[in-house]
Amino acid sequence: MSALDSVGSDEARTLDISLGPQHPSTHGVFRMNVTLEGETVVKLKPVFGYLHRNHEKIAEKNSWLAAMPYTDRLDYICPITNNWAYAFAVEKLAGIEVAERAEYLRVIVGELTRLQNHAAFLGFVLGDMGAWGSALMYAFREREKILDLFESLTGARMMCNYMRFGGCRCDLPPGWIEAALKVVDYFPAFLDEMEALLTGNEILLARLQGVAPLGAARAINGGMSGPVLRASGVDYDIRKVDGYGIYNRFKFRVPRGEVGDCYDRFMLRVIEARESVGILKQAIAGLPGGPIVNPKAKQRGFRPPAGEAYGRIESPKGELGFYLISDGSDRPYRFRIRPPSLINLTLLEELCIGTKIADVMIILGTVDIVLGEVDR
């Protein structure tokens, strides 16, 4: 009679449950101390740090280049955008020009990353909702194709380590562009299939619509970014705002939702993936020749001038930024990451209170976190 004392005990009109750190749907080692009244959440305390790997400090002990493979392990679903953000910040810090071809390659692999992240997202959310893996497997079938592309390009499916200061590590192997085009051309059909499976489904609609709405003002004040912010109706996409890289050369639209509930966050990923397909087609069509890395940029023994820089990009999950300070030595003086997963998670309690326990998983799922990035 110990664990259940609180069920009938005096002080507790409520039931405290610790969800996680080992739990089927916390997307890794994440813990939520939930207080329930019946099935309704009255209090939720997120506890994280179980996956803390001291990434920022390790980066400060290593050379500038050696931090690159570590960034793969931040948001391990989309390593390439992490690489990009870090390379972008370093380039900003040292004022390095990026080779033209590399810019296109970055957009191509970056948008492919967005596609596979959003595909995996659809599958994960359905998994959180208790669908028995079908959507997840369809999503992963598509994601695998993109991971295969990554593997044949960079040598690894997930730990790509692809970007270098001023360019990319390696050029496309023969036949890669054709394979990529095939995947990209098929992707809308996959999204259509997913939509046929999901978006009309009454159970899914009932579980997503109206759950945990987040207003635009609160979203901005909470520091949300990425699809979560845009689902709340805020038109803010760093690809448009900053136009970093060569994004201002491409024609694409930024979707935004109205209500900011789970359904909007869910649908926004689908629409964004469709837009990414457009960007990919333009980028592949416009891919120029030339070197893939700025020959003036040094990789080994790289010593940027003293100074500081904040480089940010629109990662699939939101604003991913690296804040770097250099003291002119061969290793960063300060290395700080702004992970979108962590910042987007800060409103979790607010979103969850008043919802049902089963909604907590969906809210967590639609915020789309990766613990590698939250805990670093």
Place this chain on the structure above:
Amino acid sequence: MNIPGSGIFKGLVVTARNFVGSYFEKDRLTTEQYPEERPTLPENARSFPFLVYDGTDPETGMRCVSCKICEKECPPQCIFIVQDRDAAGKAIKRPKVFNIDIAVCMSCQICVEVCPFESIRMDNAYELSAYDRFSSLLLDKSKLLKSNTYYRSIHPTEAAETDGRIEADRLKKEAAAAAKAAAAQKAAAEKAAKAVEAAPELQKPEASA
């Protein structure tokens, strides 16, 4: 007014199509029956580093000169090198100990990029599970050294490039050496001529060289 339940029905149609399709369209089944079917790795696939040697004897053909650049650059610091010394205690351009702890290695390939001697390369063997962490996952020199032939078989394009580069280097070096030799010869000849002209006792250092 839409018919309630039609969305669920549409979803059921999708899963039914996949169910039936999986029996008729082979390419729908993306999974591999692993131990029997093996994935065809792309050429770039990488797992853990190894050391390349030329010819047949690992010790003499070793390209590594123990420069320790990889040890220094390795992000997780998983490489450990001790330079060899000859009997007189003089450093030899060859590692005495070269260990890679592949339990720590994160397959980032930075050691490969920074190696100036084309010595360390990425393997693509992936069946490396072991019962013992130290005897199996701490690779020493004997386990790391693999022949250039093996390297050519796993990464043909990259190996061809490397071989080309080495060959070019060798040719350049030979040319340089030849030029140098020629120059030295010329200089020697000149010197000799001069020496002949001048004092004969200057021939002594030439003999010692």
Place this chain on the structure above:
Amino acid sequence: MNFFALPVHFVQAPNELKAWFLSLLASFGVPAWLLVVISAVLVIGTIIGVFLVLFALTSVLERKILARVQNRYGPNRVGPCGLFQPVADGIKMITKEDLVPRSADKIVHFLAPVVMMVPALMVLAILPYGRDMVPAELDAGILYFFAVGAGTEVAVFMAGWGSNNKYSVLGAMRAIAQMVSYELPLIISAVVVAMVTGSLAPSAIVTAQGDFAFGFFPGWYVFTPWGFVACLLFYIAALAESNRCPFDLPEGESELVAGHLTEYSGFKYATFFMAEYVGMFAICGLLVTLFLGGWQAPLPFLTIVPSWCWFFGKVAFVAFTMIWVRATLPRMRIDHLMTFAWKFMLPMSFAAFLAAACWHYAGRGPLAWALSAVIVGVPYLVLGNHFTARFSVTNRRYQFSE
């Protein structure tokens, strides 16, 4: 000729085989009380054997079907096509350590799987497996089914409470709330059939569906408007009663880990698993009996196939649809589940009730058909739209900025 005719006859009607065997024993002078025991053992043994084999087969086929829906191969390592997978699973389950939490209520925790298994097996007694193949010919067979089936709720509660785990208790509470709520539409949609047939005996219900309209169209109740709706309601309620997707909230692994089964392992878990599957077959069997004509063949000339084949074929079909649904749908949320039960299922089962009555009194002709179709169709559209109006794709608009 007699040599071949007899086996064929026994395949057609295995019950005759038992009678033949018993009379043979009687002719050898076996005492009557022993004959009674042998008769009971033969029937019970056959039923348990058949359903355990079915369970084993389904446990692997379900995984294979789910896998195929998800474009995988599914279990294919043990035996031909992975068909011996249940053997491997069984060995694993039996040899696994049986963990009992220290603070658990040991007796209740131990008894729960047993209590779960008993009703699951007992309800099998009244199903008509074929022509003249009802193990227990009960006048109130349908009532018996629901009465005995009520025992599963006790078992689920015992499992949840006895484990002394918060997830388990939450799961058990969910399970009880869900089962009590869905029992109502389940029983009412069965009552509709009992009302039209004028009997609670399963065999009478099957016999009533035996004739063919126009000489080929089977007179199953599912082919009437009220019967179709009642069948759907029964099906949905059956999914809820057997805790299957999309009503698997008691085990909802994304929030409750495994609900009332969280603290069970080894053979106790296997017993639960088995009871759930046998219970699923039983309720599929009842659905087949009530709406799909039981052991009746779908076409007149197909009566040549043994009647029990039709019964098990139909059960397999219904079970397949349950697996198919499981592969497609996400789980419902507890409040939606309750709302759905009380505000949609219950009114709809009353509508089916009314429609069946009208169908009966309007003479069971085309007019009756149309009338009952209207009586179930209108509430369906009204109630359904009332429910889905709030959740629709069309009222969402997404703006784009260039």
Place this chain on the structure above:
Amino acid sequence: MNEFLQRLNALSWDACSQWLVLIPSGVMLLAAAAAAALRNLIHAALCLTLSFIALGIVFIALGAEFVGLVQLLVYVGAVAMLIVFAILLTRPSDLAGAKSPFAGLGPVGGILTGAGLLVALLAFIFSSPVAKTALPPAPVAPVAKIGELLMGSYIVPLQVVGVLLTAALIGAAVLAMEDKQP
């Protein structure tokens, strides 16, 4: 052949029907006693459920098939579950304030009340004409017959009970809804 089977079935029924009454009766009494004696509320509730089940079996064994099944359906399926739910949802704090006026009497009061009830029931039974006349052969009561009686002779009581229960249901719903109103 089927006649042969039927004969066998009848034989088996005769052979064990008295045990089918006696054993469940014993179980029922023991379980009821346990339900009264056990300190653990959940165990008591489960024992009560067991005694409900045994009672249902007694009814069935006595030939009152319909009553027995309804007993199982209603008492095991619904009443027992309601009791269990009530126990789980009741907090000790709710009980603390509510004191039974008979709490001071202790077990003696319970036994006295039970004994009084028993005496009253026995007196009623033995004074009724049923006890004095010889038992007629047990009537065969098929479910259809019960249904006809309920819908024919006893239609008014049935409807009255139905209305009463509906009123109770609505009342309960109203009580439960008050909570939600702000």
